[in-house]
């Protein structure tokens with residue numbers, strides 16, 4: 001079986017993530033989306049919220065599953081019996097970071113390979129952080145994220161502004 005891991009923060013999942021998953025679902029027999037839970041990182045959405053939004057996003061694909069993971073990605077790979085990590089690449093700046101990450105993962109476990117898929121040009125500048133910022137300032141993000149994510153972002157922003 002041709003299996004792959006697609007790890008990330010998914011904070012929140014965007015149409016860019018969806019596009020990579022959709023294309024990968026045709027290339028691989030099975031995809032395990034792995035949502036990172038890193039206590040050192042400040043996420044906008046909780047692990048459970050990120051899980052639920054991503055689960056909804058992948059619900060149309062029979063060969064894609066979603067997981068929460070609070071360890072090293074290479075350790076998830078070993079646990080799941082998968083030897084490839086899939087990453088999407090946008091601009092050149094992304095590539096530098098992704099390239100370093102792949103070398104780090106190779107050092108941690110030489111058996112695990114990283115596969116890069118270039119972004120669809122429509123999503124070249126689309127990143128979760130930019131979506132959050134646009135939403136915080138009331139921008140129209142409907143072309144950037146699925147409707148459930150847009151709704152969740154608006155609801156979250158509302159609760160945050162109620163607190164201040």
Ligand code: ADP
Pocket residue numbers: 007008009010011014015016017020086087088089090094118119120123124125126127128129
């Ligand atoms: P981000 O970098 O937007 O915070 P993640 O950490 O959730 O996203 O990234 C998980 C994976 O999804 C990474 O490999 C990232 O490059 C990829 N990805 C995210 N957005 C896009 C996009 N617009 N096009 C292609 N790949 C993307």
